[in-house]
Amino acid sequence: MKRGQxxxxxxxxxxxxxxxxxxxxxxxxxRLIRGIGDDCATVRLRGGxxxxxxxxxxxxxxxxxxxxxGWPAGWKALAANVSDVCAAGxxxxxxxxxxxxxxxxxxxxxxxxxxxxxACARKYRIVIAGGNIARGTKVAxxxxxxxxxxxxxxxRAGARPGDLLAVxxxxxxxxAGLLCLKKGLRGTVARDAINRHFLPLPDxxxxxxxxxxxxxxxDVSDGLVHEASLLAAASGVRIAIVPGAVPVHPxxxxxxxxxxxxxxxxxxxSGEEYELxxxxxxxRFHKAARALSLRGFALTPIGEVRRGKGVELVGGGHITARGxxxxxx
Amino acid sequence: MKRGQxxxxxxxxxxxxxxxxxxxxxxxxxRLIRGIGDDCATVRLRGGxxxxxxxxxxxxxxxxxxxxxGWPAGWKALAANVSDVCAAGxxxxxxxxxxxxxxxxxxxxxxxxxxxxxACARKYRIVIAGGNIARGTKVAxxxxxxxxxxxxxxxRAGARPGDLLAVxxxxxxxxAGLLCLKKGLRGTVARDAINRHFLPLPDxxxxxxxxxxxxxxxDVSDGLVHEASLLAAASGVRIAIVPGAVPVHPxxxxxxxxxxxxxxxxxxxSGEEYELxxxxxxxRFHKAARALSLRGFALTPIGEVRRGKGVELVGGGHITARGxxxxxx
Numbered sequence: 001m002k003r004g005q006x007x008x009x010x011x012x013x014x015x016x017x018x019x020x021x022x023x024x025x026x027x028x029x030x031r032l033i034r035g036i037g038d039d040c041a042t043v044r045l046r047g048g049x050x051x052x053x054x055x056x057x058x059x060x061x062x063x064x065x066x067x068x069x070g071w072p073a074g075w076k077a078l079a080a081n082v083s084d085v086c087a088a089g090x091x092x093x094x095x096x097x098x099x100x101x102x103x104x105x106x107x108x109x110x111x112x113x114x115x116x117x118x119a120c121a122r123k124y125r126i127v128i129a130g131g132n133i134a135r136g137t138k139v140a141x142x143x144x145x146x147x148x149x150x151x152x153x154x155x156r157a158g159a160r161p162g163d164l165l166a167v168x169x170x171x172x173x174x175x176a177g178l179l180c181l182k183k184g185l186r187g188t189v190a191r192d193a194i195n196r197h198f199l200p201l202p203d204x205x206x207x208x209x210x211x212x213x214x215x216x217x218x219d220v221s222d223g224l225v226h227e228a229s230l231l232a233a234a235s236g237v238r239i240a241i242v243p244g245a246v247p248v249h250p251x252x253x254x255x256x257x258x259x260x261x262x263x264x265x266x267x268x269x270s271g272e273e274y275e276l277x278x279x280x281x282x283x284r285f286h287k288a289a290r291a292l293s294l295r296g297f298a299l300t301p302i303g304e305v306r307r308g309k310g311v312e313l314v315g316g317g318h319i320t321a322r323g324x325x326x327x328x329x
Numbered sequence: 330m331k332r333g334q335x336x337x338x339x340x341x342x343x344x345x346x347x348x349x350x351x352x353x354x355x356x357x358x359x360r361l362i363r364g365i366g367d368d369c370a371t372v373r374l375r376g377g378x379x380x381x382x383x384x385x386x387x388x389x390x391x392x393x394x395x396x397x398x399g400w401p402a403g404w405k406a407l408a409a410n411v412s413d414v415c416a417a418g419x420x421x422x423x424x425x426x427x428x429x430x431x432x433x434x435x436x437x438x439x440x441x442x443x444x445x446x447x448a449c450a451r452k453y454r455i456v457i458a459g460g461n462i463a464r465g466t467k468v469a470x471x472x473x474x475x476x477x478x479x480x481x482x483x484x485r486a487g488a489r490p491g492d493l494l495a496v497x498x499x500x501x502x503x504x505a506g507l508l509c510l511k512k513g514l515r516g517t518v519a520r521d522a523i524n525r526h527f528l529p530l531p532d533x534x535x536x537x538x539x540x541x542x543x544x545x546x547x548d549v550s551d552g553l554v555h556e557a558s559l560l561a562a563a564s565g566v567r568i569a570i571v572p573g574a575v576p577v578h579p580x581x582x583x584x585x586x587x588x589x590x591x592x593x594x595x596x597x598x599s600g601e602e603y604e605l606x607x608x609x610x611x612x613r614f615h616k617a618a619r620a621l622s623l624r625g626f627a628l629t630p631i632g633e634v635r636r637g638k639g640v641e642l643v644g645g646g647h648i649t650a651r652g653x654x655x656x657x658x
Contacts, residue, residue: 046377049375111351146379
């Protein structure tokens with residue numbers, strides 16, 4: 001693929017590759033410990049090693065205001081960034097909130113948004129240091145989060161053939177919640193799923209613990225198969241997933257028939273899950289699982305790392321479960 | 330004004346006041362040295378003191394793609410953040426770039442954008458650490474910049490009655506450039522003005538030098554009168570500006586008759602200037618001016634700090650020169 005000729009809106013990953021190429025000259029800068037390609041960047045500033053990450057939360061793309069009140073929107077916009085810091089095994093620190101708001105906008109929604117944002121900030125000991133406000137045509141929230149990097153950096157690269165692939169918690173609940181919103185479903189189970197979609201609860205302690213055992217780690221923000229393929233590409237390995245082994249969120253199990261979907265299909269393609277996907281040497285897996293269970297978290301082996309490239313669903317399965325790509329619909 | 334009843338889109342400043350109120354509970358957090366209200370926030374992270382700032386650069390609000398190529402857009406989006414760090418007397422360090430892009434978008438513009446961004450990053454020794462890409466309806470660039478805080482913090486609060494008000498360089502060129510673009514003017518002078526509008530050149534060395542003398546400092550991103558009024562409010566003082574003393578950019582002088590405007594009016598209301606406005610004790614002014622002239626920068630006294638509140642244009646003058654407010658047109 002020749003640069004400049006790529007119709008880049010075809011794929012988010014292709015676009016990120018282009019940008020990485022344009023910025024490659026920076027690699028010699030000693031302050032840049034890790035640049036583009038992981039959930040967080042790592043830089044050296046004022047002598048310390050910082051994690052930096054940013055995420056967008058855009059009306060009409062990431063949420064709809066008629067579905068989502070301000071409070072969960074504020075929570076989720078920040079929690080998505082916290083999840084990136086968790087995937088880097090670090091601790092969140094300070095955030096900047098850059099807002100686009102339409103000219104005629106209800107202050108009530110914004111007040112709720114800041115209440116949710118602040119609740120999330122309190123839970124994760126983040127200070128909302130400042131930000132920016134600009135006029136836009138819709139609500140868009142761009143949050144940048146600075147955090148403290150761990151001793152040993154972990155990212156997408158590092159998985160080795162023979163490692164187990166494991167995921168924390170369970171998957172599919174967020175997509176089930178989104179489908180409930182789309183179909184206007186109510187009731188206890190639907191509410192569980194919607195809560196899962198609205199209120200992610202990443203756990204920096206889990207990220208830190210897992211980082212001590214894993215060879216590579218990402219958060220499941222854009223779907224399991226999608227994230228596994230990024231991890232495989234960055235590590236130069238092939239990742240085999242056993243679809244039946246993927247832990248399915250209880251609400252996704254119960255709701256799958258309603259949506260005429262296979263529970264495993266929901267679990268494989270659900271994005272915005274903010275669980276962690278890690279590759280772990282086989283002999284260290286049990287220690288890792290024990291460390292997580294002490295924090296009340298499950299760690300489930302769902303496949304393994306092999307030689308080669310790409311993602312393989314063991315036993316066939318639909319490889320349509322692709323996750324979310326901003327430019328490839 | 331009762332909170333929750335304010336139709337907030339009336340004024341950007343009112344909106345920022347509301348948000349400050351919602352976040353006031355954070356003030357006890359020792360990591361938050363300075364929060365909302367200055368060009369940069371200051372936080373303590375990993376033992377060091379960091380400056381954090383973010384700025385948005387939105388198509389249709391801050392720029393038009395038919396006027397502005399990718400290169401100057403990339404330069405200006407980052408330089409606006411550098412200017413905030415200059416106003417805090419600090420040194421820029423690492424940036425995150427969060428992009429919204431429409432689905433069908435020319436890769437050429439984006440490549441130019443990154444070339445301009447990177448040129449600006451190189452000039453100011455900034456590493457572009459990473460960022461985010463999301464689908465949007467127009468181009469929006471939200472940049473977060475982390476920098477190193479100076480020993481002595483400086484911001485909007487701190488001006489004292491008796492201080493001189495001074496500005497670096499000259500003003501009006503950026504607005505003149507914008508008017509040239511609107512009217513389709515060409516030629517050498519128009520190009521000078523447009524360059525001034527497109528390619529701001531904040532100088533961290535000037536910021537650092539001035540911070541050593543000033544009692545308060547801001548950058549002129551939203552117009553001189555507007556910034557002076559923020560400084561007056563934060564410091565609890567009245568600021569008197571002598572319109573005739575404000576240094577006018579040569580291109581603004583030459584073009585003012587074309588736009589049927591007074592040169593001083595252009596200089597007072599022009600935003601996106603990225604010069605520094607500072608209050609300096611009278612007895613230290615000459616030392617400050619000398620320090621800046623050694624760096625090739627002019628420092629011009631344009632008024633003084635008085636008891637009271639608000640901004641006064643000495644000798645009357647139009648106080649219509651208000652600068653830019655995102656929600657008050």
